[in-house]
Amino acid sequence: MKKIICIGEALIDFISIDKxxxxxxxxxxxxxxxxxxxxxxxxxxxxxxxxxFCGTVGDDAFGLFLENTFKNxxxxxxxxxxxxxKNTTFAFVxxxxxxxxxxxxxxxxxxxxxxxxxxxxxxxxxxxHFGSAxxxxxxxxxxxxxxAKEYALKNHKLISFDANYRDSLFGDKKELFINCSKDFIxxxxxxxxxxxxxxxxxxxxxxxxxxxxxxxxxxxxxxITLGKKGALLTTxxxxxxxxxxxxxxxxxxxxxxxxxxxVLVQVLNDKEKDMEEVVNMAxxxxxxxxxxxxxxxxxxxxxxxxxxxKKEL
Numbered sequence: 001m002k003k004i005i006c007i008g009e010a011l012i013d014f015i016s017i018d019k020x021x022x023x024x025x026x027x028x029x030x031x032x033x034x035x036x037x038x039x040x041x042x043x044x045x046x047x048x049x050x051x052x053f054c055g056t057v058g059d060d061a062f063g064l065f066l067e068n069t070f071k072n073x074x075x076x077x078x079x080x081x082x083x084x085x086k087n088t089t090f091a092f093v094x095x096x097x098x099x100x101x102x103x104x105x106x107x108x109x110x111x112x113x114x115x116x117x118x119x120x121x122x123x124x125x126x127x128x129h130f131g132s133a134x135x136x137x138x139x140x141x142x143x144x145x146x147x148a149k150e151y152a153l154k155n156h157k158l159i160s161f162d163a164n165y166r167d168s169l170f171g172d173k174k175e176l177f178i179n180c181s182k183d184f185i186x187x188x189x190x191x192x193x194x195x196x197x198x199x200x201x202x203x204x205x206x207x208x209x210x211x212x213x214x215x216x217x218x219x220x221x222x223x224i225t226l227g228k229k230g231a232l233l234t235t236x237x238x239x240x241x242x243x244x245x246x247x248x249x250x251x252x253x254x255x256x257x258x259x260x261x262x263v264l265v266q267v268l269n270d271k272e273k274d275m276e277e278v279v280n281m282a283x284x285x286x287x288x289x290x291x292x293x294x295x296x297x298x299x300x301x302x303x304x305x306x307x308x309x310k311k312e313l
Contacts, residue, residue: 002268004044005079005125007054007118007148008037008132008141009110010070011089012062020097023104033069034091035110036131036164039254043261043285043299045074049268052125054079054118055132055141058109062088079118083109089134103168111139115147126268128152130188131162131260133169136180146183153187158268160190161219162260163197174200186218190267192260198224207232208239221275223263225256225286231279242276244283247291258299259286284308 013034016026037053044051053075057063059082066088070077086109094102111134128148135145152159161184163177170177181201185191191214195207202210207224211234215222222234230243262285266278284305292298300308 001048001050002126002265003050003052003124004041004127004129004264004268005052005054005122006037006041006044006129006131007113007135007145008035008130009089009134010035010038010053010055010057010066010080011091011105011110012066014090014092016092016094019095021094023092023094023102026094029092031065033066034254035089036133036162036257037129038066038070038075039257039299040129040131040162040261040264041070041075042073043258044265046299046301047262047265047285048302049265050076052076052079054113056081056083056086056109056112056117058082058086058088059084060088062090063109081113081117083112086112103166105134105166105169107134107137110134111137111141113144114140115144118144118148119151122148122151123155125157127158127160127264129160129162129260129264130184131160131164131257133164133166136177137169137173142180149184149187158190159184159188160192160260160264161185161188162192162256163194163201164256165194165197165200182217185214188219190221190223190260190263191219192223192225192256192263194225194256195227211239223260223279223282225259230283231259233275233279235275240276242279242283244287247287250291254298255286255289258289259283261299262286281305 013032014029018026041051041053063082089110090106092104198210202213204210224232262282288300
Protein backbone atom coordinates (compact mmCIF):
# COMPACT_ATOMS: atom_id res chain seq x y z
CA MET A 1 0.00 0.00 0.00
CA LYS A 2 1.25 3.50 -0.87
CA LYS A 3 2.33 5.61 2.11
CA ILE A 4 1.75 9.34 2.61
CA ILE A 5 3.14 11.44 5.44
CA CYS A 6 1.09 14.50 6.44
CA ILE A 7 3.22 16.96 8.40
CA GLY A 8 1.85 19.77 10.58
CA GLU A 9 -0.68 20.44 13.29
CA ALA A 10 -3.24 18.28 15.01
CA LEU A 11 -5.58 20.20 17.26
CA ILE A 12 -8.93 20.26 18.97
CA ASP A 13 -11.73 22.04 17.12
CA PHE A 14 -14.15 23.49 19.65
CA ILE A 15 -17.21 24.04 17.48
CA SER A 16 -19.94 26.42 18.62
CA ILE A 17 -23.24 24.71 19.51
CA ASP A 18 -25.07 27.87 18.39
CA LYS A 19 -25.10 27.80 14.60
CA UNK A 20 -25.23 31.24 13.04
CA UNK A 21 -23.73 32.99 16.07
CA UNK A 22 -20.26 34.45 16.26
CA UNK A 23 -17.66 33.26 18.76
CA UNK A 24 -18.53 36.28 20.88
CA UNK A 25 -22.19 35.29 21.01
CA UNK A 26 -21.96 31.50 21.38
CA UNK A 27 -22.94 29.83 24.65
CA UNK A 28 -20.88 26.63 24.35
CA UNK A 29 -18.81 24.27 22.22
CA UNK A 30 -18.55 20.63 21.18
CA UNK A 31 -15.13 18.96 20.92
CA UNK A 32 -13.91 17.54 17.60
CA UNK A 33 -10.52 16.29 16.35
CA UNK A 34 -9.04 18.63 13.76
CA UNK A 35 -6.03 20.21 12.09
CA UNK A 36 -5.64 20.27 8.32
CA UNK A 37 -2.85 17.65 8.03
CA UNK A 38 -4.77 15.31 10.34
CA UNK A 39 -7.94 15.78 8.29
CA UNK A 40 -6.04 14.99 5.10
CA UNK A 41 -4.58 11.88 6.73
CA UNK A 42 -8.11 10.74 7.64
CA UNK A 43 -9.25 11.23 4.04
CA UNK A 44 -6.25 9.33 2.70
CA UNK A 45 -6.90 6.43 5.08
CA UNK A 46 -10.61 6.24 4.22
CA UNK A 47 -9.84 6.37 0.51
CA UNK A 48 -7.33 3.55 0.34
CA UNK A 49 -3.75 4.63 1.06
CA UNK A 50 -1.67 4.38 4.24
CA UNK A 51 -1.64 7.73 6.06
CA UNK A 52 0.85 8.84 8.69
CA PHE A 53 0.15 11.93 10.76
CA CYS A 54 3.36 13.72 11.71
CA GLY A 55 3.24 16.38 14.42
CA THR A 56 3.30 17.27 18.11
CA VAL A 57 0.48 17.54 20.65
CA GLY A 58 0.36 17.99 24.40
CA ASP A 59 0.75 15.04 26.74
CA ASP A 60 -2.69 15.83 28.08
CA ALA A 61 -6.28 14.61 27.81
CA PHE A 62 -6.70 16.37 24.46
CA GLY A 63 -3.53 14.87 22.99
CA LEU A 64 -4.67 11.41 24.07
CA PHE A 65 -8.10 12.07 22.56
CA LEU A 66 -6.47 12.99 19.25
CA GLU A 67 -4.22 9.93 19.31
CA ASN A 68 -7.16 7.61 19.99
CA THR A 69 -9.27 9.31 17.32
CA PHE A 70 -6.52 8.95 14.71
CA LYS A 71 -6.00 5.28 15.53
CA ASN A 72 -9.75 4.69 15.26
CA UNK A 73 -9.57 6.24 11.78
CA UNK A 74 -6.64 3.99 10.77
CA UNK A 75 -4.15 6.87 10.77
CA UNK A 76 -0.64 5.75 11.71
CA UNK A 77 0.58 7.72 14.77
CA UNK A 78 4.21 6.56 14.80
CA UNK A 79 5.29 10.14 14.02
CA UNK A 80 2.86 11.76 16.47
CA UNK A 81 4.63 12.99 19.61
CA UNK A 82 3.04 13.94 22.95
CA UNK A 83 5.01 16.64 24.78
CA UNK A 84 4.87 16.87 28.59
CA UNK A 85 5.66 20.58 28.80
CA LYS A 86 3.15 21.79 26.17
CA ASN A 87 -0.62 21.96 25.77
CA THR A 88 -2.49 20.64 22.75
CA THR A 89 -3.35 23.40 20.27
CA PHE A 90 -7.01 24.55 20.12
CA ALA A 91 -9.15 26.13 17.40
CA PHE A 92 -12.48 27.70 18.29
CA VAL A 93 -14.93 27.59 15.39
CA UNK A 94 -18.34 29.16 14.88
CA UNK A 95 -20.44 27.95 11.95
CA UNK A 96 -22.39 30.71 10.26
CA UNK A 97 -25.73 30.16 8.50
CA UNK A 98 -24.07 29.79 5.09
CA UNK A 99 -21.72 27.06 6.35
CA UNK A 100 -18.66 29.32 6.50
CA UNK A 101 -16.58 29.62 9.68
CA UNK A 102 -15.38 32.14 12.26
CA UNK A 103 -11.97 31.03 13.63
CA UNK A 104 -9.82 31.73 16.70
CA UNK A 105 -6.63 29.76 17.47
CA UNK A 106 -4.82 29.05 20.73
CA UNK A 107 -1.42 27.74 19.64
CA UNK A 108 0.99 25.66 21.73
CA UNK A 109 2.36 22.14 21.10
CA UNK A 110 2.08 22.08 17.30
CA UNK A 111 5.06 24.41 16.76
CA UNK A 112 7.53 22.05 18.49
CA UNK A 113 8.12 19.36 15.85
CA UNK A 114 11.87 19.02 15.16
CA UNK A 115 13.41 17.28 12.16
CA UNK A 116 15.47 15.04 14.46
CA UNK A 117 12.20 13.53 15.69
CA UNK A 118 11.26 12.29 12.22
CA UNK A 119 14.42 12.00 10.11
CA UNK A 120 14.78 8.22 10.45
CA UNK A 121 12.94 5.97 7.95
CA UNK A 122 11.53 8.78 5.80
CA UNK A 123 12.43 6.70 2.75
CA UNK A 124 9.31 4.58 3.36
CA UNK A 125 7.01 7.37 2.17
CA UNK A 126 5.86 7.75 -1.43
CA UNK A 127 4.46 11.26 -0.99
CA UNK A 128 5.11 14.14 1.41
CA HIS A 129 2.07 16.34 2.05
CA PHE A 130 2.57 19.84 3.43
CA GLY A 131 -0.75 21.35 4.46
CA SER A 132 -0.28 22.99 7.83
CA ALA A 133 -2.12 26.20 8.68
CA UNK A 134 0.47 27.07 11.34
CA UNK A 135 3.85 25.88 10.02
CA UNK A 136 4.94 29.20 8.51
CA UNK A 137 4.38 31.07 11.80
CA UNK A 138 7.71 29.96 13.20
CA UNK A 139 8.94 27.57 15.87
CA UNK A 140 10.71 24.31 15.15
CA UNK A 141 7.84 23.21 12.91
CA UNK A 142 8.77 25.77 10.26
CA UNK A 143 12.40 24.62 10.14
CA UNK A 144 11.25 20.99 10.01
CA UNK A 145 8.90 21.80 7.12
CA UNK A 146 11.75 23.12 5.00
CA UNK A 147 14.11 20.26 5.91
CA ALA A 148 11.45 17.65 5.11
CA LYS A 149 10.82 19.32 1.74
CA GLU A 150 14.53 19.25 0.93
CA TYR A 151 14.68 15.57 1.88
CA ALA A 152 11.73 14.79 -0.39
CA LEU A 153 13.32 16.69 -3.29
CA LYS A 154 16.70 14.99 -2.95
CA ASN A 155 15.08 11.57 -2.75
CA HIS A 156 12.68 12.10 -5.68
CA LYS A 157 9.49 11.83 -3.62
CA LEU A 158 6.18 13.33 -4.70
CA ILE A 159 5.39 16.59 -2.90
CA SER A 160 2.00 18.20 -2.42
CA PHE A 161 1.23 21.58 -0.89
CA ASP A 162 -2.02 23.05 0.44
CA ALA A 163 -1.60 26.60 1.75
CA ASN A 164 -4.46 26.61 4.31
CA TYR A 165 -4.29 30.36 4.88
CA ARG A 166 -6.07 31.68 7.98
CA ASP A 167 -6.34 35.45 8.33
CA SER A 168 -6.83 35.10 12.09
CA LEU A 169 -3.40 33.42 12.26
CA PHE A 170 -1.31 35.57 9.94
CA GLY A 171 -2.95 39.01 10.26
CA ASP A 172 -0.12 41.46 9.50
CA LYS A 173 2.23 38.61 8.44
CA LYS A 174 0.75 38.16 4.98
CA GLU A 175 4.09 38.68 3.22
CA LEU A 176 5.62 35.91 5.31
CA PHE A 177 2.82 33.58 4.25
CA ILE A 178 3.18 34.57 0.57
CA ASN A 179 6.94 34.07 0.48
CA CYS A 180 6.86 30.73 2.28
CA SER A 181 4.03 29.51 0.06
CA LYS A 182 6.05 30.34 -3.04
CA ASP A 183 8.97 28.33 -1.64
CA PHE A 184 6.75 25.26 -1.48
CA ILE A 185 4.78 25.86 -4.68
CA UNK A 186 7.93 25.89 -6.83
CA UNK A 187 8.97 22.43 -5.60
CA UNK A 188 5.60 20.69 -5.53
CA UNK A 189 4.06 18.17 -7.90
CA UNK A 190 0.53 19.08 -6.78
CA UNK A 191 -0.63 22.40 -5.29
CA UNK A 192 -4.12 23.07 -3.97
CA UNK A 193 -5.24 26.62 -3.19
CA UNK A 194 -8.51 28.38 -2.55
CA UNK A 195 -9.33 31.33 -4.79
CA UNK A 196 -8.62 33.66 -1.84
CA UNK A 197 -5.15 32.12 -1.43
CA UNK A 198 -4.47 32.31 -5.16
CA UNK A 199 -5.32 36.02 -5.22
CA UNK A 200 -3.15 36.68 -2.17
CA UNK A 201 -0.11 34.75 -3.44
CA UNK A 202 -0.28 36.00 -7.03
CA UNK A 203 -1.38 39.59 -6.44
CA UNK A 204 -3.96 39.12 -9.21
CA UNK A 205 -7.72 39.63 -8.89
CA UNK A 206 -8.75 37.31 -11.74
CA UNK A 207 -8.55 33.61 -10.94
CA UNK A 208 -7.31 32.52 -14.38
CA UNK A 209 -4.54 35.14 -14.38
CA UNK A 210 -3.67 34.19 -10.80
CA UNK A 211 -3.41 30.53 -11.79
CA UNK A 212 -1.11 31.27 -14.74
CA UNK A 213 1.17 33.35 -12.54
CA UNK A 214 1.34 30.66 -9.86
CA UNK A 215 1.91 27.71 -12.21
CA UNK A 216 4.89 29.62 -13.61
CA UNK A 217 6.57 29.28 -10.20
CA UNK A 218 7.26 25.63 -11.01
CA UNK A 219 4.57 23.22 -9.79
CA UNK A 220 3.22 20.59 -12.19
CA UNK A 221 -0.49 20.67 -11.29
CA UNK A 222 -2.28 23.61 -9.70
CA UNK A 223 -5.84 23.16 -8.43
CA ILE A 224 -7.75 26.23 -7.26
CA THR A 225 -10.98 25.37 -5.45
CA LEU A 226 -13.89 27.68 -6.18
CA GLY A 227 -16.56 26.48 -3.75
CA LYS A 228 -19.90 25.83 -5.46
CA LYS A 229 -18.37 26.55 -8.88
CA GLY A 230 -15.98 23.60 -8.67
CA ALA A 231 -12.21 23.72 -9.23
CA LEU A 232 -9.86 25.30 -11.77
CA LEU A 233 -7.15 22.86 -12.90
CA THR A 234 -4.09 24.52 -14.39
CA THR A 235 -0.93 23.09 -15.95
CA UNK A 236 1.67 24.83 -18.08
CA UNK A 237 -0.28 23.66 -21.14
CA UNK A 238 -3.94 24.28 -20.24
CA UNK A 239 -6.64 25.50 -17.87
CA UNK A 240 -9.98 23.80 -17.33
CA UNK A 241 -12.85 24.50 -14.96
CA UNK A 242 -14.18 21.27 -13.47
CA UNK A 243 -17.67 21.91 -12.18
CA UNK A 244 -19.13 20.24 -9.10
CA UNK A 245 -22.63 19.29 -8.09
CA UNK A 246 -24.06 21.66 -5.48
CA UNK A 247 -24.98 19.86 -2.27
CA UNK A 248 -26.79 21.14 0.81
CA UNK A 249 -23.92 22.36 3.00
CA UNK A 250 -24.02 22.01 6.78
CA UNK A 251 -20.35 22.59 7.60
CA UNK A 252 -17.40 23.48 5.35
CA UNK A 253 -14.84 22.29 7.94
CA UNK A 254 -12.51 19.70 6.42
CA UNK A 255 -13.96 19.86 2.89
CA UNK A 256 -10.75 21.18 1.34
CA UNK A 257 -8.73 18.59 3.26
CA UNK A 258 -11.00 15.79 2.03
CA UNK A 259 -10.63 17.16 -1.50
CA UNK A 260 -6.83 17.13 -1.52
CA UNK A 261 -6.77 13.74 0.21
CA UNK A 262 -8.89 12.34 -2.60
CA VAL A 263 -6.55 13.88 -5.20
CA LEU A 264 -3.44 12.40 -3.59
CA VAL A 265 -4.82 8.87 -3.23
CA GLN A 266 -5.94 8.78 -6.87
CA VAL A 267 -2.60 10.11 -8.14
CA LEU A 268 -0.63 7.57 -6.09
CA ASN A 269 -2.82 4.65 -7.08
CA ASP A 270 -2.70 5.48 -10.79
CA LYS A 271 -0.10 7.99 -11.96
CA GLU A 272 -1.51 7.80 -15.49
CA LYS A 273 -5.05 8.75 -14.46
CA ASP A 274 -6.29 11.91 -16.15
CA MET A 275 -6.14 14.84 -13.71
CA GLU A 276 -9.52 16.14 -14.82
CA GLU A 277 -11.08 12.86 -13.71
CA VAL A 278 -9.06 13.02 -10.48
CA VAL A 279 -10.38 16.49 -9.68
CA ASN A 280 -13.93 15.57 -10.63
CA MET A 281 -13.94 12.74 -8.08
CA ALA A 282 -12.25 14.94 -5.48
CA UNK A 283 -15.01 17.52 -5.97
CA UNK A 284 -17.52 14.85 -4.97
CA UNK A 285 -15.53 13.81 -1.90
CA UNK A 286 -15.23 17.42 -0.74
CA UNK A 287 -18.90 18.11 -1.44
CA UNK A 288 -20.14 15.09 0.49
CA UNK A 289 -17.93 16.12 3.42
CA UNK A 290 -19.83 19.42 3.72
CA UNK A 291 -23.17 17.63 4.24
CA UNK A 292 -22.18 16.64 7.81
CA UNK A 293 -20.81 18.52 10.84
CA UNK A 294 -17.16 18.06 11.86
CA UNK A 295 -14.04 17.19 9.92
CA UNK A 296 -12.69 13.64 10.33
CA UNK A 297 -16.03 11.90 10.77
CA UNK A 298 -17.58 13.72 7.79
CA UNK A 299 -15.11 12.46 5.18
CA UNK A 300 -16.65 9.72 3.01
CA UNK A 301 -15.14 6.42 1.88
CA UNK A 302 -15.06 5.50 -1.82
CA UNK A 303 -18.00 3.20 -1.10
CA UNK A 304 -20.05 6.18 0.11
CA UNK A 305 -18.98 8.23 -2.91
CA UNK A 306 -20.02 5.48 -5.33
CA UNK A 307 -23.32 5.03 -3.48
CA UNK A 308 -23.95 8.76 -3.96
CA UNK A 309 -23.14 8.47 -7.68
CA LYS A 310 -25.58 5.56 -8.06
CA LYS A 311 -28.36 7.60 -6.43
CA GLU A 312 -27.76 10.44 -8.86
CA LEU A 313 -27.87 8.28 -11.97
